[in-house]
Every structure is written in structure tokens, then in C-alpha cells.
Amino acid sequence: MADSEARTLSIEVRGVIIALVAAVVSLGLAFGTAALMSARTPRRGGTVQGAPPSQIVLATPGQRLFLANCSPCHGKDARGLIGPDLHGLKLSDEQISATITNGRKGGMPAFGKRLTPSEIRALDAYVRTLKE
Amino acid sequence: MDINASWLRIHGGVTHFPIALIVASLLFDAAGHVIRREPHAHELRAAGFYALLFAAAAAFASVASGLVLAGWETGGRGMLAEHHAFLWPGFALLVGLAAWRIVVGRETSRRAFAAYLVFTILAAALMLGAGYWGGEMVIGGR
Numbered sequence: 001m002a003d004s005e006a007r008t009l010s011i012e013v014r015g016v017i018i019a020l021v022a023a024v025v026s027l028g029l030a031f032g033t034a035a036l037m038s039a040r041t042p043r044r045g046g047t048v049q050g051a052p053p054s055q056i057v058l059a060t061p062g063q064r065l066f067l068a069n070c071s072p073c074h075g076k077d078a079r080g081l082i083g084p085d086l087h088g089l090k091l092s093d094e095q096i097s098a099t100i101t102n103g104r105k106g107g108m109p110a111f112g113k114r115l116t117p118s119e120i121r122a123l124d125a126y127v128r129t130l131k132e
Numbered sequence: 133m134d135i136n137a138s139w140l141r142i143h144g145g146v147t148h149f150p151i152a153l154i155v156a157s158l159l160f161d162a163a164g165h166v167i168r169r170e171p172h173a174h175e176l177r178a179a180g181f182y183a184l185l186f187a188a189a190a191a192f193a194s195v196a197s198g199l200v201l202a203g204w205e206t207g208g209r210g211m212l213a214e215h216h217a218f219l220w221p222g223f224a225l226l227v228g229l230a231a232w233r234i235v236v237g238r239e240t241s242r243r244a245f246a247a248y249l250v251f252t253i254l255a256a257a258l259m260l261g262a263g264y265w266g267g268e269m270v271i272g273g274r
Contacts, residue, residue, distance in 0.1 A: 005241070007239070008239050008240065008241055008244075009241070011235065011236050011237075011239050012236055012239075012240060012241070012244045014235060015231070015232040015233075015235035015236040016232060018231050018232070018235050019228035019229065019231040019232040019235070020228060021231075022227050022228055022230075022231035023224035023225065023227050023228035023231070024224070026192075026223065026224060026227040027220065027223070027224050030195050030199065030206070030220075030223070031206055033199070033204075034199050034204040034205070034206045035204075035206075037199075037204045038203070038204035038205070067209055067210075068209055068210045069210050069211075070210075071208075071209055071210065071212075072202075072208055072209060072210050072211050072212030072213075072215075072269055073212075073269055075203065081201075081202065081203055082140050082201060082202075082269065082270070107270070109268065109269070109270070
């Protein structure tokens with residue numbers, strides 16, 4: 001009886017060690033592949049992710065809001081990711097603000113309850129600076 | 133349909149499997165733990181075991197499609213960061229739990245299996261959290 005319990009405990013402990021190894025290997029595989037592919041994949045627009053120091057400029061409030069709220073879908077460079085490329089939009093200020101506030105059916109979430117009107121205006125102003 | 137829209141649909145479809153299967157696995161295993169009468173207990177735990185294995189396998193497909201969709205971003209900002217904050221510990225825990233079940237098979241004490249169930253609850257909660265923030269990125273705020 002004692003032998004059986006000791007054997008079970010031994011298998012359980014071995015299982016925990018293998019589980020930890022499997023978890024770490026899985027995460028390593030995911031992060032390693034992502035790092036490798038990220039380094040090898042040129043960004044749309046012809047530049048590689050991460051601007052050179054000479055091109056780094058202080059972010060505007062609109063850009064900071066964009067990075068915090070919009071970049072997960074539109075990309076840090078606003079060249080599109082899940083959502084579309086935002087460069088050279090042919091929309092009025094009212095249309096851009098309305099889209100941010102109300103979202104778009106079947107795609108973009110509404111930000112009207114998450115952002116203040118002044119933040120939405122700042123975002124609109126930032127999007128306006130994105131030329132083709 | 134552009135390539136990102138395709139990956140969005142693939143990720144959106146595939147990602148339901150690990151979430152649904154880990155919840156199913158938890159329910160089967162919890163029932164198998166409570167109902168001690170054989171052969172029901174064994175059958176319920178077997179169902180929980182296979183559901184967990186398929187959940188772990190589907191999690192790899194889900195992670196792979198998600199990484200492609202996010203441009204190989206593992207962190208990110210805003211809702212993507214929230215999504216990843218739940219996803220990575222949930223993914224690691226799910227794979228670890230599946231590995232543990234494979235190693236121990238049926239040779240577990242009730243106490244160890246109860247501890248396993250607690251970790252499965254945590255993994256299911258993390259996967260549901262990742263799913264919630266993933267959904268928020270696409271259709272949130274409505």
C-alpha cells in the first residue's frame with residue numbers, strides 16, 4: 001500500500017517537472033518564432049520595424065492615444081494590421097470622429113464610451129497627418 | 133478579401149476550440165471527480181483527458197494564426213496587450229496541464245487531481261479572458 005502511494009507520488013512529481021518543461025518549451029517556441037519572423041518580415045511601406053534614432057520624434061497626444069487604442073488593429077505605423085491602412089483617408093473630420101465614436105459595423109469597435117470628445121479630436125488630428 | 137481579413141477569420145474560428153475544449157474538459161473532469169461510481173467516473177475523466185489534449189493542440193494552431201495576424205507581435209499595446217496578458221500564461225498552463233495528464237495517466241491520487249482541477253479552472257479563466265479581449269478588439273464597445 002505504501003509502495004503504491006510512493007509510486008503514484010513519484011509519477012505525479014515527474015509529471016509536474018515534465019509539465020513545467022513543456023510549458024516553457026511551448027512559450028519559447030511561440031516567442032522564438034515570433035522574434036525570428038518579426039526580424040525577417042519587412043513592414044508594409046518598405047521600412048523595417050523600429051525607426052532609426054535620427055527619425056525618432058516626440059509623440060503628440062493624438063499619436064499616444066493612437067498607439068494605446070488603435071495600433072493593436074491598425075498597426076503602430078497605421079499601415080494596417082487587422083484593420084485597414086489609415087494613410088491618405090478621404091474622409092472629413094466629422095466622418096473620422098464619427099467612425100472613432102461609433103465604430104464600424106462588422107469590424108471596428110466603438111470608442112465613444114472609452115475616449116473623451118477632446119481625445120477623439122486629438123486622434124482625428126493625428127489620423128489627418130498620415131499622408132499616402 | 134485581403135490576407136489580414138483571411139487570418140482574422142482563421143484565428144477567430146480556430147481560437148474557439150481551445151477555449152471551448154478546456155471548459156468542456158474541466159466540466160468532465162470535475163464530474164468524474166465528484167461522481168465516484170465506476171465506470172462513469174473513469175469515462176468522464178477519459179472525456180476530460182481527450183478534450184484537454186485537443187484543447188492544447190488547438191491552442192498551438194490558435195497561437196500560430198494569432199501571431200501571423202498580429203504581425204508576430206507578442207506584447208503590443210492597449211487591447212492587444214490585454215489579450216496577450218491572459219493568453220500567454222493561459223497557453224503555458226494549458227500545455228503544462230496536458231503534459232501532466234499524459235505523464236500521470238490514471239495514476240493520480242484524489243488530492244493531486246483536485247489540485248489539477250484548481251489549475252484547470254485558472255487555465256480556463258485565463259483562456260476566457262484572452263478570448264474576451266480578442267473579441268473586444270474586433271467587435272467590442274457595441
